[in-house]
Amino acid sequence: MENEMITEPDLQRIFNTLLIHGGIDGDEKTGAVSVPVYLTSTYRQIELGQHKGYEYSRTGNPTREALEVLIKELERGAAGFAFASGMAAITAVLLLFKSGDRVIISNNVYGGTYRVLDKVFKRFGLEYEIADTSNIQEVESKFNGEIAAVIVESPANPLLTITDIRKISQIAKKNGALTIVDNTFMTPYLQRPLELGADIVIHSATKYIGGHSDVIAGLVVTGDTEIANRLQFLQNATGGVLPPFDSWLLLRGLKTLSVRMDRHIENAVYVAEFLKEHDGVTRIFFPGIEDSIGYNIHKKQAKGPGAMISFILSQEYDIRIFFQNVKLISLGESLGGVESLVSHPASMTHASIPPEIRRKVGIDDNLIRLSVGIEDKEAIVDDLKYAFSKARKK
Ligand SMILES: *Cc1c(COP(=O)(O)O)cnc(C)c1O
Numbered sequence: 556m557e558n559e560m561i562t563e564p565d566l567q568r569i570f571n572t573l574l575i576h577g578g579i580d581g582d583e584k585t586g587a588v589s590v591p592v593y594l595t596s597t598y599r600q601i602e603l604g605q606h607k608g609y610e611y612s613r614t615g616n617p618t619r620e621a622l623e624v625l626i627k628e629l630e631r632g633a634a635g636f637a638f639a640s641g642m643a644a645i646t647a648v649l650l651l652f653k654s655g656d657r658v659i660i661s662n663n664v665y666g667g668t669y670r671v672l673d674k675v676f677k678r679f680g681l682e683y684e685i686a687d688t689s690n691i692q693e694v695e696s697k698f699n700g701e702i703a704a705v706i707v708e709s710p711a712n713p714l715l716t717i718t719d720i721r722k723i724s725q726i727a728k729k730n731g732a733l734t735i736v737d738n739t740f741m742t743p744y745l746q747r748p749l750e751l752g753a754d755i756v757i758h759s760a761t762k763y764i765g766g767h768s769d770v771i772a773g774l775v776v777t778g779d780t781e782i783a784n785r786l787q788f789l790q791n792a793t794g795g796v797l798p799p800f801d802s803w804l805l806l807r808g809l810k811t812l813s814v815r816m817d818r819h820i821e822n823a824v825y826v827a828e829f830l831k832e833h834d835g836v837t838r839i840f841f842p843g844i845e846d847s848i849g850y851n852i853h854k855k856q857a858k859g860p861g862a863m864i865s866f867i868l869s870q871e872y873d874i875r876i877f878f879q880n881v882k883l884i885s886l887g888e889s890l891g892g893v894e895s896l897v898s899h900p901a902s903m904t905h906a907s908i909p910p911e912i913r914r915k916v917g918i919d920d921n922l923i924r925l926s927v928g929i930e931d932k933e934a935i936v937d938d939l940k941y942a943f944s945k946a947r948k949k
Contacts (some may be wrong), residue, residue, distance in 0.1 A: 570629070570744065571813050578625030578806075579617075590621045592803045614791045618799040622774075622806050626764075629743040629809070630756050632776035634783035636790050637802055641739065641759025642667050643795035644773025646675075648735060648755055650789050651782070654680030656703035661688040661718065662916045663711045665737060665759075670907045685912075688718040689849060695726055704733040710740050710853065713865045713900040713924045714917055715840045717849025720856050724752030733782075739763070739891070744813050746857040749778040762891030766808040766815055770801050815893065815929060819862035822935060823927040827864050829936045835872045835943045837921075840865040862927040863890060865900075867919050868946075874899070874921055877946035883930065883938040890926035895935050898924045 581588045593616055600606040609615050619637050627635035638644040645668055652658065660672065662685050672683045686697050688707045705727050709718040724734040736748035739759045748756045758764055760772040777783050790796060797805075820843070827841045842853045843860030853860070868874050878886050884895040888903055898904060901920045905913055927935065 567813075573625070573628055574809055574812055577628045578623075579621040590618060590803065590806055592799050593617045594799055612799070613794050613796055616796075616799050616802070618806075619797055619802040622797070622802040622809075625806065625809060626743075626758075626774045627776055630738075630747055630749055630776040631743075632749050632756070632778045633780050634777060634787070636775045636786050637760075637797035637805070638773035638775065638790070639795045639797055639801075640771045641665075641757070641761055641773040642671060644757050644759075644775045645737070646671060647786060647789050647793060647795060648757060648775055649676055649681065650793065651733075651785055652676075652681050652703050655682075656680075657682040657684060657701060658704045658706055659684050659686050659688070659694065659697050659702055659732075660706045661708055661711050661716070662686065662912075663714055663716055663918070664706065664708060665712050665739075666905045666907045668706065668737070688723060689716050691719060691722050691726070694723060698726065698730045698732075702727075702730060702732045704735055706735045706737070708737040708740065709746075709856070710842050710849075710861065710863065712740070713840075713863075713904065713922065715740075715842050715847070715863060715865060717842060717853045719849075719852045720746075720748055720751040720753060724754075728752065740861050740863055741857055742812060742816060744816050745859045745861060749776065751856055754779055754782060760805050760808075761889065763816065763819075764808055764812065764891075765805055766812065766891065766893060767804075768889065768892030768894060770804045770808075772797050772801055772805055774805075816859070816862075818929040819927060820859045822929060822932040823860065823862035823864055825932040826925065826927050826935055826939070829939065830864065830866050833943060835869050835947070836866045837869045838867040864925045864927060866923055866925070868921045868923055870921070871948055872943065872946040873948055874923070874946070877923070877942050880942040880945040881938055882941070883934055884925070884928075884942075890924075892926070893929045895928035895930060895938075896926040898926075900924050 582591050596612050598609040622637050623635040686693050707718045727734045734753040735755045736753045737757045739762050742763045755777045758774040760774045824843050830836045830839050841864045884897050887896050900918050905918050
């Protein structure tokens, strides 16, 4: 509401200030500028039926609340919720549905999202359908039957596929379905799905929001107060809450979010330019490249390309040797930390997706996913150059 008339530079100014002073700024009682870590399970009550706003830390904890208020403000929603992992957050959101409901998911949704739907929720009667959500016609055609929700990621893992969040939200709304966006790759600094029409936004805060590869966490924000009430009930009823210290780590990580993202992007653009010209790369996927698929849609809904790059290694190079010879860049799962990470989607993040489906959606066995960190950009490129030189089959 208040942001209708705010111009883009204003929005950024407010956003950057919110990162430092938003939510619950410091501690009123002592003047501490950092929100205290409230390591307490319970709270002394004044008398029967009267307390100071907190009863039990599964239900509410002041450190977690500071984070929940902050992420709500950053995503411009009505309420925020912090969970013990991205998967706990996704699970809580899926618990909004009931047996017999059907949801549409992107064909390259995060592997864990697919797994929890296929191996857990299906047993309880929640059905899913897979669609290429970058293809609006295909999504529209799936609305033949009753659909309760559409779950998308944009850019999606690992091919950085772009889905038009505005269009998907419009179609979903017309059909009485919710739009749920996993905004992990973008963060609210670069993309705010609720402003684009989505109902619920999810983060694996383990990634860019935490930003330092030291915490597992999940966040959910909704703009709808009724959904917010139901999520609050589910968070307390199922109990997958984020502990106080981990909440504090996210508050700390968020303070530098925009500074980190700006550097992540600067480095990623530099690395992408290098990869694009290299003969060891047959294809590159990065929303910062002008001829990438969905570039114009991405530009309309996000403020920057992020720092995830995927590329297909040429058959002239040995992928195992390539991975053995990155030194500065770590081979590992995850993404979004200050350190550069490289992974092999086919055997790591997307191993739980059956090989036939994997190939159908274009997750080549030679696909490499790079999370560009904030080290010196020349050093990252030098590391890649060395790995390419070693991996070249004579
Ligand atoms: C990592 C990730 C998740 C899962 O989050 P965890 O914190 O590992 O449970 C969900 N979605 C995306 C896009 C992710 O990258």
